[in-house]
Amino acid sequence: MFGYEPTIYMPKRLQTQCDNMKIQTLPPSTETDTLRAALRSSDVILDAIFGFSFSGPIRAPFDAALLLLAQSGLPIVSVDIPSGWEVEKGNVGGVGLNPDVLVSLTAPKEGVRNFKGRHFLGGRFTPR
């Protein structure tokens, strides 16, 4: 896909598209072996697990998954809000990822006000 070989963890509603495009997927599981193996052969994590509807405490299997992602040492790019952060309060539970790059969608969310990494704003903007 554009020269990349993505592996998608828990694609949920995108499973059909992934199958059609022959993109490797990892199904929901409390076992972390497949995710751990995929991380070993990855260069970067594109984090889009949770967005602004996340509120703690984090439930399984995401607790173990987020820990693995954080411990992988790979660069992380988060979409809209880092997974595990609450939209208004930020990383209050301390379980959230700490990405190198954040791409906020439409508008930065209050919870990332003190985010210190590279921060981009993306989306569709309409003129007044």
Ligand SMILES: NC(=O)C1=CN([C@@H]2O[C@H](COP(=O)(O)OP(=O)(O)OC[C@H]3O[C@@H](n4cnc5c(N)ncnc54)[C@H](O)[C@@H]3O)[C@@H](O)[C@H]2O)[C@H](O)CC1
């Ligand atoms: N709608 C808009 O105007 C915009 C939306 N944006 C982004 O779009 C997605 C919307 O995704 P949504 O499904 O509403 O929310 P999440 O991605 O956060 O996923 C909800 C999902 O997570 C589960 N969950 C919540 N808390 C926990 C927890 N503690 N442990 C485990 N699982 C949890 C919940 O059950 C749901 O299944 C979103 O990314 C927005 O950020 C843009 O902002 C653009 C405008």
